[in-house]
Amino acid sequence: MKLADKPAHLRKTLDAVMVKDDLDALVAMSPENFLHLAGVNVVSQRMIRERLAIVIYVKGRDPFLVISSIVANTVRRDSWVRDIVVWTEHQKTPVQTLGEELRSRGLDGGRIGLEMHYLAAAYHDELKGAVPNVNWEDCELLLNRSRMVKTPDEVELMRRNAIAAERAIWAGFMFAREGTTERQIADRMVTSLYEVGGDYSPFMSLAAGQHTREHHAVAGDYRIAAGDTVAVDMVGTFAGYYSDYARMAIVGEPSAVQSKAWRAVVEVQSQVMRDAVPGVTAETLAANANRYTRELGYELDINLVGHSLGIGLHEYPPLTMGCTEPLVEDMTMCIEILIQEPTLGRFHIEDLVAVGDPGGARRLTTYFDTSDLYRITL
Structure with a gap:
């Protein structure tokens, strides 16, 4: 069953929360929140934790995804997010690609909400090194509350x-x-x-x-x-x-x-x-x-x-x-x-x-x- 009403609901509610909390963007990568925010159940990520599928919602702009080439075809077919950046396993890390995209899109400063409870410590350290001027804010509760409400x-x-x-x-x-x-x-x-x-x-x-x-x-x-x-x-x-x-x-x-x-x-x-x-x-x-x-x-x-x-x-x-x-x-x-x-x-x-x-x-x-x-x- 396609959730036709969910993309617009997310854009409206998340933009409002980012304005309220003075956030420039939200970054999430758990399998649960990728399904919530991008509409795709990346099953293999539950078994292969380094295969991060990352979704980024930017205040006032369209969201984008950073995903492995292994799951790219599935994500392109099923996601309502159309801006998709692909990284190749064993050549780059997902966080390296995320850092490059944040810099190229002018998001290498300011305040960004991050799903802290899922991201491994090593990836967290890599992310801070990739975009050292970002103030990372824990957005776990924000995402939990977003998932409370069903369309x-x-x-x-x-x-x-x-x-x-x-x-x-x-x-x-x-x-x-x-x-x-x-x-x-x-x-x-x-x-x-x-x-x-x-x-x-x-x-x-x-x-x-x-x-x-x-x-x-x-x-x-x-x-x-x-x-x-x-x-x-x-x-x-x-x-x-x-x-x-x-x-x-x-x-x-x-x-x-x-x-x-x-x-x-x-x-x-x-x-x-x-x-x-x-x-x-x-x-x-x-x-x-x-x-x-x-x-x-x-x-x-x-x-x-x-x-x-x-x-x-x-x-x-x-x-x-x-x-x-x-x-x-x-x-x-x-x-x-x-x-x-x-x-x-x-x-x-x-x-x-x-x-x-x-x-x-x-x-x-x-x-x-x-x-x-x-x-x-x-």
Whole structure:
């Protein structure tokens, strides 16, 4: 899905931020921010860190890219940025080429925002030597806030990805029967993720019975039995955008204790969704989730009750105590509630929502009816 509305949105919002912060340009090079700012998922950069793909937004001017010749054809085809400078691997470094371009474009002085958290120290030193008169400013928070806001096309892309990922989890639960192993169910879900259009699953945690007590449990050879809960937390990617959802099932019929615990996590999540409106801070949602959970007789098992989701998995802001960032309209974020029932283990739900409606966040993961535990046939 092409994000037709994103280039103009970026130009408008980033120009405004550069004027406000008195910056002449912004330089970013992580795979996540290159996808965000240039529209291309350079997959090989995640494995070959020295293959930097660099995007430069200049105040009041068109952006430009500095990329390896290895990925040049892909970038030319897919990026909305048309000014592309190519460097040849093993002949030049990407930072050497960036320095040359900054000098030739009159950007070898002034204040430039730099994505500090990704750039290796050696490259940072090389960059300072290449353009010694530039005052480099850390723009990590600026870029994080830029990625918080999704365009309508991005929200629709995230919604489609969410439904596809839910279908993959559903396929695994439908496949499962009493006696199926955890690993077999997890494998079926991951295979289904590919079948519905996912790129890959970088994280899959699936556990049954007492194994659910373990955070981020790895699926093993345990065979599910009557009365077991099955908990899954699966991450997928679709064209560089993440999906991240948690679901639970029961083998047969749930006990009263299991039903009560599941109703509790669903109710707490629903209340937090209603609270998630523009202007509310991340830590307010975390505090509310803790209070709602205690009112139902449980304790949250982790200090994170959600996070923004998009090109990154745990994007800014985290919904945790101490984070005072307010929610803004057109955010997409996961709301995640996890408790430990003392005798039975983990009860966990995670859904994607869009922020903006005055009555609360709008749920985008709508394939499952989560009001009750999914029943796995005996």
